Amino acid sequence: MNAELISVGSELLLGQIVNTNAAFLSQELALLGVNVFYQTTVGDNGQRLTSALELANSRSDLIIITGGLGPTKDDLTKETVASFVNSKLVHHEESLHNIESYFQKRNRPMSENNRKQALVIEGSHVLHNYFGMAPGMIVSLNDTKIVMLPGPPQEMKPMFTNELVPQLVNMMGEQTSITSRVLRFFGIGESQLETDLLDLIESQTNPTIAPLANEGEVTLRLTVKHADPMEQKRLLDETEEQITKRVGQYLYGYGETSLMEQLFLQLQEKHCTIATAESFTGGKFSGMLTAFPGSSAIYRGGFVSYATDVKEKVLGVSNELIRTYGVISHQCAIEMAQRTKEQCGSDIAISFTGVAGPTKQEGKEPGTIFIGVCGLTPEPMAYKLNLAGNRAAITDRAIKYGCFYLLNEMKRWNMKE
Numbered sequence: 001m002n003a004e005l006i007s008v009g010s011e012l013l014l015g016q017i018v019n020t021n022a023a024f025l026s027q028e029l030a031l032l033g034v035n036v037f038y039q040t041t042v043g044d045n046g047q048r049l050t051s052a053l054e055l056a057n058s059r060s061d062l063i064i065i066t067g068g069l070g071p072t073k074d075d076l077t078k079e080t081v082a083s084f085v086n087s088k089l090v091h092h093e094e095s096l097h098n099i100e101s102y103f104q105k106r107n108r109p110m111s112e113n114n115r116k117q118a119l120v121i122e123g124s125h126v127l128h129n130y131f132g133m134a135p136g137m138i139v140s141l142n143d144t145k146i147v148m149l150p151g152p153p154q155e156m157k158p159m160f161t162n163e164l165v166p167q168l169v170n171m172m173g174e175q176t177s178i179t180s181r182v183l184r185f186f187g188i189g190e191s192q193l194e195t196d197l198l199d200l201i202e203s204q205t206n207p208t209i210a211p212l213a214n215e216g217e218v219t220l221r222l223t224v225k226h227a228d229p230m231e232q233k234r235l236l237d238e239t240e241e242q243i244t245k246r247v248g249q250y251l252y253g254y255g256e257t258s259l260m261e262q263l264f265l266q267l268q269e270k271h272c273t274i275a276t277a278e279s280f281t282g283g284k285f286s287g288m289l290t291a292f293p294g295s296s297a298i299y300r301g302g303f304v305s306y307a308t309d310v311k312e313k314v315l316g317v318s319n320e321l322i323r324t325y326g327v328i329s330h331q332c333a334i335e336m337a338q339r340t341k342e343q344c345g346s347d348i349a350i351s352f353t354g355v356a357g358p359t360k361q362e363g364k365e366p367g368t369i370f371i372g373v374c375g376l377t378p379e380p381m382a383y384k385l386n387l388a389g390n391r392a393a394i395t396d397r398a399i400k401y402g403c404f405y406l407l408n409e410m411k412r413w414n415m416k417e
Contacts, residue, residue, distance in 0.1 A: 003064060012067075013043050024160075040055075075116075125137065181221075185252065208224075263407055277302060279352055311332070328362050346375070348374065355367065
């Protein structure tokens with residue numbers, strides 16, 4: 001079954017609300033084995049909705065429309081679909097009774113336009129709305145099924161799950177579900193990742209491999225279609241193994257995780273404490289780390305040593321080192337990490353110093369970053385980065401690199417219990 005989603009509402013086109021309905025429906029339909037090949041957003045306009053329906057009907061077995069079932073004049077979905085399938089609207093008595101009862105219980109007058117919400121297309125299969133007023137519907141046009149669902153997510157989601165899914169399962173008969181596995185990579189660009197895996201991407205049909213770049217990271221979505229869950233897992237495992245043989249050193253997690261979350265979990269697992277010294281990041285690294293419940297067990301404390309004299313007087317970086325090498329240097333990053341580890345009594349420490357921009361500092365270009373790490377190796381280490389972007393982008397990417405460096409070192413390091 002090939003599906004198309006049509007989201008109705010001018011507020012979607014104006015960017016006043018985010019279309020979360022389409023994301024939810026695509027995910028849920030995939031689990032049922034329904035292919036979603038197209039998504040369309042159309043404003044509150046009957047003519048344009050009719051055009052969208054004509055195109056969808058020419059290429060899809062299932063059309064799901066969300067929105068436009070309300071009581072106001074710009075809610076035109078039912079009227080437009082009724083005209084499209086050459087049918088008429090009639091009152092659904094059960095829905096009308098529920099709407100009337102709603103107003104009676106609240107001792108509020110019911111305006112005439114609320115009766116409009118009880119209208120359904122004659123001959124349609126009605127989907128009950130237990131969390132709102134307007135019912136949904138399923139109508140047939142030749143071999144195409146057209147489904148209408150309410151726009152508010154708190155009404156649409158339970159109607160889809162409880163009312164529509166059983167109908168779809170009956171339509172489809174034997175189910176072949178789609179399952180995805182998302183692999184998350186850092187430290188390699190999208191183009192390089194694709195180059196390293198190009199033959200796999202081009203030859204794979206089940207599972208398919210789709211790369212996607214997002215905020216300095218790259219993800220691979222492996223999607224498999226099979227009726228047997230065990231066979232799905234086998235196919236995904238085999239494909240992942242082929243991928244990790246080539247680029248496994250950049251793989252840091254799965255699904256909707258983040259570098260910071262993976263670092264937090266690794267610190268927890270190894271019973272390892274950490275402390276921080278931050279300059280241009282302004283405490284953002286420690287703020288993100290301590291946002292996780294249970295962080296008090298692994299985070300000892302830290303310093304936001306933004307000014308040079310604070311690095312010297314509070315953190316303890318030597319004046320001679322600063323005069324010789326500057327605060328934006330390998331040497332300063334290492335000493336910041338060392339002094340922090342000593343003062344906080346942590347197992348490891350990480351430091352950030354650099355130029356976030358927009359102007360040069362100590363003759364160094366914006367994006368010149370040094371990250372110091374102390375405690376994971378016999379000798380402290382410092383990493384140099386040359387990052388591009390505005391201040392926020394440079395800061396965010398530096399924090400991700402800090403997490404990535406720590407994760408890589410912790411893979412080779414076992415903390416004594």
